[in-house]
Amino acid sequence: MFVWRLTTPLWKVVRWPVPLALAIAVLASVSPDIGDDLDLQRVLQFLPFFVVGLFMKPEHFQLLRRREVRVLSVPVFAIALAVAYWAGPRMNSAWFYHRDSAQELGAPWWAGVVMTLALFGCSLVVTSCFFAWVPRRKMWFTALGAGxxxxxxxxxxIAKGSRFWDWYDAAWLQTPYGEVIATVFAATLITVLCTPPVQRIFRFAMEPKMEWAFKRDATEIARERAKA
Structure with a gap:
């Protein structure tokens, strides 16, 4: 996130920011020499998502709220869910983490190109389906969006702890019922972590106040004096 924010001025001036970011991600996916320093593979391969978000406008979300889009999103989301469960045991889940090149995953270089573009496209479609059904009115889970x-x-x-304590070694977790329970537990856990009480506890680390580290903008100070 820090590196992405530093590059924001660049994306504001280039002519085709999203295609350029996508090209960088594709090149990273076929470049095993990048290595693990600063987790650059993830920085570069997730870059297109940051750039897309950088240029999102309110009217884009309004397009997703149209009735035909909301209706169409239901079967699309259902198909995506079915494909995900089908593909889960049949593909290498490391593709989703974007931390390795295709060659490091034992695949030919062109697989990096295909998977990067395919995952990016599928992510945009599924995310659009999700936003299509985000309610306009305030509900009990509205506050979770800020967390x-x-x-x-x-x-x-918690994910690292589950591996350290060998939670996944339990035999019942490998059954269909165990997978359902694990899914429900994960959904509940992520919901709890987004709640306001958790935000208040960890805000000092997640969103620290940094006014002490930066000078105030001279223009802002002048405006305040003019108003006074």
Whole structure:
């Protein structure tokens, strides 16, 4: 995120920001020499998603709220869910983490090109289906939207702990019922991590106040004086 933010001025001035970011991601997926320093593979391969978000506008979300889009999103989402469960045991899940090149995953270089473009396209479609059904009115889970960063960052500690304590070695987890229970538990856990109480506890680390580290903008100070 830090590296992406540093590059924001560049994306604001280039002519085709999303295709350029996607090209960089594709090149990273076929470049095993990048290595693991600074987790650059993830930085580069996830870059298109940041650039897309950078240029999203309210009217884009309004397009997704049209009735025909909402109706179409239901079968699309259902198909995506079915394909995900079918593909789960049949493909290498490491593709989703974008931390390795195709060659490092034991695949030919062209697979990196195909998988990067395919995953990017599928992600946009499924995300659009999700936003199509986000309610306009305030509901009990509205506050959770402000805490998605907390769920994203904090769940990793529990995921690592589950491997350290060998939770997945339990035989019942390998059964269909175990997989359903694990899915429900994961959904519940990520919901809890996004709640306001969790946000208040970890805000000092996730969203620290940094006014002390930066000078105030001279223009802003002048405007405040003019108003006074």
């Amino acid at each position: 998605t960063l907390y769920g994203y960052l904090l769940h990793g500690f």
